[in-house]
Amino acid sequence: MSFTSLHFYVFLLAILALLSVIDSNRQKKAILLLASYWFYMSWDWRFGGLLLLMTVVNFYCGRQIRFSAQPKLWLSLSLVFSLGVLGLFKYFNFFLDNLSSIAALLGMASHINILQILLPVGISFYTFQALSYTIDIYRRELEPVNALADFALFVSFFPQLVAGPIVRASYFLPQLTQMQRATAVEQRDGVLLIIRGLIKKVLLADVLALHLVDPAFANYQQQSSWLLILGLIGYSFQVYLDFSAYTDIARGCARLLGYQLPVNFNRPYLADTISNFWQRWHISMSSFFRDYLYYGLGGSKKGNVYVNLLITFVAIGVWHGAGWNFVLYGLCHGLLVALERWLREKGWLVQQTGWRWALAVGRTFMLVCLLRVMFRAEDLQQAGGYLLAIWQNTAVPFQLTAVGATALLLAVLLHGIAPRYLEQWQLRLYNWPLLVKAPALLVLLYGLIVFASAEAPFIYFQF
Amino acid sequence: MDSQLCNTLIVVLLLFVLAEVALQWRAEVKFGNSIFSAVAATDNSVSMFEARDGFKILSANQRFDGSSISVQSNRLGLRSPELGQKMPGSSRLIVLGASSTYGAYARTNAETFPALLQQRLNGQLEVINAGIPGNDLDSQYQLYRQQLSGLHEDILIVYSGLSNDIGRLCRKQQSGKSYALPQLSAPKWLLSVDLLLKNTTDLRYVPYKYQPMPDLASLLAQYQTTLQAIIQLAKQRGVQHILLAENLTSFRPEQPLSLQQALASSALYYTPCLDVQQFSEVFRQYNHTLAQVAVKQQGVHYLPLSHLVPGGRQHFTDSVHFTAKGEQAMADALAEALRGLPEMAK
Numbered sequence: 074m075s076f077t078s079l080h081f082y083v084f085l086l087a088i089l090a091l092l093s094v095i096d097s098n099r100q101k102k103a104i105l106l107l108a109s110y111w112f113y114m115s116w117d118w119r120f121g122g123l124l125l126l127m128t129v130v131n132f133y134c135g136r137q138i139r140f141s142a143q144p145k146l147w148l149s150l151s152l153v154f155s156l157g158v159l160g161l162f163k164y165f166n167f168f169l170d171n172l173s174s175i176a177a178l179l180g181m182a183s184h185i186n187i188l189q190i191l192l193p194v195g196i197s198f199y200t201f202q203a204l205s206y207t208i209d210i211y212r213r214e215l216e217p218v219n220a221l222a223d224f225a226l227f228v229s230f231f232p233q234l235v236a237g238p239i240v241r242a243s244y245f246l247p248q249l250t251q252m253q254r255a256t257a258v259e260q261r262d263g264v265l266l267i268i269r270g271l272i273k274k275v276l277l278a279d280v281l282a283l284h285l286v287d288p289a290f291a292n293y294q295q296q297s298s299w300l301l302i303l304g305l306i307g308y309s310f311q312v313y314l315d316f317s318a319y320t321d322i323a324r325g326c327a328r329l330l331g332y333q334l335p336v337n338f339n340r341p342y343l344a345d346t347i348s349n350f351w352q353r354w355h356i357s358m359s360s361f362f363r364d365y366l367y368y369g370l371g372g373s374k375k376g377n378v379y380v381n382l383l384i385t386f387v388a389i390g391v392w393h394g395a396g397w398n399f400v401l402y403g404l405c406h407g408l409l410v411a412l413e414r415w416l417r418e419k420g421w422l423v424q425q426t427g428w429r430w431a432l433a434v435g436r437t438f439m440l441v442c443l444l445r446v447m448f449r450a451e452d453l454q455q456a457g458g459y460l461l462a463i464w465q466n467t468a469v470p471f472q473l474t475a476v477g478a479t480a481l482l483l484a485v486l487l488h489g490i491a492p493r494y495l496e497q498w499q500l501r502l503y504n505w506p507l508l509v510k511a512p513a514l515l516v517l518l519y520g521l522i523v524f525a526s527a528e529a530p531f532i533y534f535q536f
Numbered sequence: 537m538d539s540q541l542c543n544t545l546i547v548v549l550l551l552f553v554l555a556e557v558a559l560q561w562r563a564e565v566k567f568g569n570s571i572f573s574a575v576a577a578t579d580n581s582v583s584m585f586e587a588r589d590g591f592k593i594l595s596a597n598q599r600f601d602g603s604s605i606s607v608q609s610n611r612l613g614l615r616s617p618e619l620g621q622k623m624p625g626s627s628r629l630i631v632l633g634a635s636s637t638y639g640a641y642a643r644t645n646a647e648t649f650p651a652l653l654q655q656r657l658n659g660q661l662e663v664i665n666a667g668i669p670g671n672d673l674d675s676q677y678q679l680y681r682q683q684l685s686g687l688h689e690d691i692l693i694v695y696s697g698l699s700n701d702i703g704r705l706c707r708k709q710q711s712g713k714s715y716a717l718p719q720l721s722a723p724k725w726l727l728s729v730d731l732l733l734k735n736t737t738d739l740r741y742v743p744y745k746y747q748p749m750p751d752l753a754s755l756l757a758q759y760q761t762t763l764q765a766i767i768q769l770a771k772q773r774g775v776q777h778i779l780l781a782e783n784l785t786s787f788r789p790e791q792p793l794s795l796q797q798a799l800a801s802s803a804l805y806y807t808p809c810l811d812v813q814q815f816s817e818v819f820r821q822y823n824h825t826l827a828q829v830a831v832k833q834q835g836v837h838y839l840p841l842s843h844l845v846p847g848g849r850q851h852f853t854d855s856v857h858f859t860a861k862g863e864q865a866m867a868d869a870l871a872e873a874l875r876g877l878p879e880m881a882k
Binding site: 074078079080083111114115116117118119257260261264283284287288291292295296300472474476477507508510511512514515518519522523524 | 538540541543544547548551552555715716717719720721722728729732733736739740742743744745746
C-alpha cells in the first residue's frame with residue numbers, strides 16, 4: 074500500500090472518519106494498531122507474524138531489563154534476537170555468497186545454496202525502533218510501558234513503519250498516554266505536508282528517475298559524459314526527494330492522526346562538510362547510530378575515535394543493504410568524516426563564510442554525488458564502469474528531455490528554499506479563495522495521475 | 537475536520553466528478569456509448585460491447601448514434617449489414633479483426649473498409665465486418681468459431697490488428713504466488729484518467745532510455761498456433777481463399793524519428809516497455825509470422841499492404857486506426873488483391 078496509491082488515501086480517510094467518532098484513547102490506539110498491521114500486511118500478510126514476534130520479544134525483554142536481576146542478559150537477548158532476525162532476512166545470503174567465493178578462492182568445492190529469503194519491507198526501520206526501546210530502558214532513560222498494545226503501536230505505527238523516520242521510544246510513547254486529537258492547524262499542516270510529499274515524489278523524484286537517472290545507469294556505456302554527470306547529480310536529488318517525500322507524507326499522516334514525528338532532513342546538500350551532511354541527512358538514522366553505536370563504542374572519549382568513526386559509518390553503509398558497494402559507501406564516508414575531524418583538530422578546517430562557504434558546499438556536494446554511485450549501482454563493477462564511462466564517453470552526443478531538465482532545475486530550487494519560506498508560501502496558497510484553490514488542486518491531481526507510476530516504489534522501501 | 541480543509545476537499549472531488557461527467561457525456565454524444573449507457577442498460581440504451589466466452593462483441597441489433605460516430609449492429613453483434621440466407625451462386629467474405637477492421641473512427645458502417653470493399657467489388661461479394669475492438673487473435677478465433685458458424689463464407693481475410701496481442705508484452709508477469717492483501721484501484725472506465733494518460737505519453741517517453749527488447753518467441757509461437765487454428769477451421773468450413781493481411785502502423789521506419797515518435801504516441805501508451813523502433817520491429821516479426829504461415833499452407837495468401845496504404849496522418853488518426861482516407865485505401869488495396877483471385881477474375 075504505497076503512499077502514492079489511491080488505496081492508501083481511501084484507507085487513511087476511513088481511519089480518520091472512524092477516529093472522528095471515538096472519544097476513548099484506548100479505542101483510538103486499538104484502531105490504529107489494527108490499521109497499522111493491516112497496512113503492513115498489505116504487502117505480504119505473512120510478515121505480520123514477524124512484526125508481532127519482534128514486538129512481543131522486545132516488549133518482554135524491556136520489562137525484564139527493568140525488573141529482573143540480570144538486565145545485561147535481557148538486553149543481550151533483545152539485541153541478539155532483533156539483529157539476528159534482521160541479519161537472517163537481510164544479510165544471510167550476502168554472507169553465504171561471500172563464504173562460497175572464499176571457498177572457491179581456496180580451491181574448495183562449495184555446496185552452499187543461496188536461500189530464497191524475501192526481505193520484509195521496512196525491517197531495518199522497525200528493528201531499530203524496537204531496539205531503541207530496550208537500550209533506553211537499560212540506560213535508565215526510559216521506563217517500560219505496561220501495555221503491550223502501546224508498545225505494539227509504537228513499533229508498527231503505519232505512517233512511519235516502512236521507511237521511517239526512525240522514531241525513538243522516548244519520543245513516541247509519551248504521545249500515547251493521552252487522547253490526541255489534531256487541531257485545525259495540525260490538520261492543515263498535515264494536509265500540506267502530504268501534498269508537498271506527493272509533489273516531491275511523483276512530480277520530481279519519479280520524473281528525474283524516468284528521464285535522467287534510470288537511462289544513465291541502465292545503459293551507461295552508451296550515454297554521454299554529460300548525461301552521466303547529470304545522472305549522478307539527478308540521482309542525489311532523486312534519492313533526497315523520494316526519501317524526504319516519504320517522511321513528509323508520514324509526518325503529515327501522523328499529524329492528521331494527532332501525533333508528531335521528527336524532522337528527518339535539513340537541506341542536506343547545503344552541508345559544508347561531510348560530517349555536517351550527516352547532521353542534515355536522514356537525521357533519525359544518523360543520530361541513532363551516533364547515540365547507540367558511536368557513543369557505545371566510546372565516541373571521542375574512549376578508544377580510538379577514528380576507529381569508532383569508521384566502524385559507525387561502515388555500519389551505516391551496511392544498514393542500507395547487503396553488498397560490498399554499501400560497505401565501501403560507508404567506509405568512504407567514514408574516512409572522509411575521520412579526515413575532517415583530524416583536519417579540524419589541527420586547525421586546518423574551520424567554519425567558512427561567504428564565497429568560501431559556497432566553495433565548501435560545492436565540494437561536499439560533489440563528494441556526496443560521487444559516492445552516491447556506489448549507492449545506486451548494483452555492484453562495485455557497475456559503479457566503476459559508470460565512473461569510467463564519464464571519463465571515456467566525451468564524444469557521445471548529449472541528449473536530455475525538456476521534462477527531465479525541468480525536473481532537475483525544480484529539484485535544485487526546491488531543495489534550496491529555506492523551510493520557513495516554503496511554509497509561508499504554502500500558507501499563502503492554502504489561504505487562496507476556494508474557487509481558485511480547488512481548481513489548482515485538481516490540476517495538481519491530474520499532474521499526479523500523469524506521472525504516478527506503479528513501477529516506482531519509494532527507494533528506501535528496500536532498506 | 538477543519539471546515540476550510542473539508543470544503544476544499546469536497547470542491548476538488550466535485551470538480552473531478554464534474555469533469556468526469558462532462559467527459560462521459562461527450563463520449564455519449566460523440567460515440568453513443570458511455571458509462572451512463574453501460575449502467576442504464578435498458579432496451580434503448582445499452583452498453584456497446586458485451587463480453588462472451590473469450591471474445592467481445594457488440595450488443596445485437598442496436599443503433600448507437602453519436603455526433604461523430606454512428607454504429608448499427610446486426611443480429612450477430614457485428615458492425616455489418618443484416619445477413620440473410622446465402623443465395624445460390626453468391627459469394628461471402630468475412631473480414632476478421634479488431635478495432636481497425638471495425639472502423640474505430642469511421643463515421644458510419646458504410647465508411648468502414650469492409651463496407652467500402654463490398655462497394656468496390658460491385659456487389660460481387662457480400663462482405664461481413666467481423667472486427668471488434670479489444671479482440672486479440674485468440675478472441676478473434678473464438679468469435680469466428682462460436683459466433684460465425686454456418687455463414688458459408690467463401691473467402692476469409694484476417695486483419696488481426698496486433699495492438700491487443702502486443703499489449704501483453706508489457707504486462708508484468710506475476711512471479712509466484714502473491715501474499716499481498718487486495719488493493720483498491722481507480723476504475724478502468726474513468727475517462728479523465730484514460731484521456732490524460734493517452735494524451736501525455738510524450739511527457740513520459742524518453743528516446744535515449746535503454747529498454748531491452750522483450751522476448752517474443754512464446755507470443756509469436758502462440759500467434760502462429762492461433763493463426764493455424766483459424767486456417768484449419770476455415771478450411772473445414774470449405775473456405776476457398778484465406779488472406780492474411782499485413783498489419784499496418786502509421787509510423788514507418790522510413791519516416792524521420794521525431795515523426796515516428798509523434799505517430800506512435802497512442803501505441804506506446806499501451807506498450808510502454810517498447811521504444812518506437814522496437815515497436816516497429818515487433819510488428820515486423822508478427823507480420824513475418826503471418827507470411828511464414830501463408831507460405832506453408834495451400835490456399836492461404838499473405839497480403840503485403842504497406843506500399844498501398846501509406847503511413848502518416850492522412851491515412852491514420854493515431855498509431856493504427858484509419859482515417860476516412862485510410863479506410864478507402866484499405867478497401868482499394870484489398871479489392872485489388874481479390875481481383876487477382878481466380879474466381880473473381882472470372
